[in-house]
Amino acid sequence: MQKASVKFFTCLFEFSLLLWLLVFLFPSHSFAKDTVHEKSANPVWLGWKTVGHSTLKWGFWDIYDAHLRTPSGTYYQASDHTVSDMALLIDYRRTISKKRLLSATNEQWLHLGISREDRMRWIQELGRIWKGVKKGDRLVFVLTETGGRFYFGNDFLGKTDDLQMARSFIDIWLSENTAYPGLRRELLGQ
Structure with a gap:
């Protein structure tokens, strides 16, 4: 009886070791991609090239650089909204509360x-992810083929798997119907 128990635990150990090797030495494409997009110490978008940049101004005040x-x-x-793998980096020049960020996002979606x-x-989903920003903070949104990822600086904040929400969020800046057509042109390098 004791030999059968030892044999069972030896097989269990060997199976666990094999499973560990398969998971960590040969990760699936989606597992590797999620790790890079979400929790990596060096998010992949840091190495991407800049398309364009602009500054949002309101009256005399600079609100952020994008x-x-x-x-x-x-x-x-x-035209079919298949564009993905882009990052919008927003460097804030003013302190803005979480409530105001959510309100401004709602206004732009309206x-x-x-x-x-x-x-x-x-807005409810963003409320669970976001926090307020201070002058000098960076908020990053990365659009992927499966949704969107939010970062505070290089630190992962949260994600949405709602692709329509993710595309609508980036549309605040990139849609032809944006409230800021000059900012859009500069972001697109035009």
Whole structure:
């Protein structure tokens, strides 16, 4: 009976070791991609090339500097909204509360014609992810083929797997219907 127990635990140990080797030595593509996009000490977007940059001004005040990055440094607009793998980096020049950030995002989605139902659901989701910003803080949004990832500096804040929300968020800056067409042109390097 004792030999059978020892044999069982030896097989269990060997199976666990094999499973560990498979997971850590041969990770799946999606596992590796999520690790790079979310929790890596050096997020992949840090090495992407800048497409364009701009400053949002309100009256006499500079609100933030924005930079658009893609792996190639080029933005290709697709009519079917298949564009992904881009990062929007926002360097804040003013302190803005979380409540004000959410309110401004809601206003921009309203301007883009997003339904009240979607806006409220998405604002609630962003409320669980975001925090307020201070002068000098950087908020980063990375659009992927599966949704969006938010970073505070290089630290992962949270994600959305709602691709429509992620695309609508980047549309605040990149849609042809944006409230800031000059900022959009500069972000796109035009």
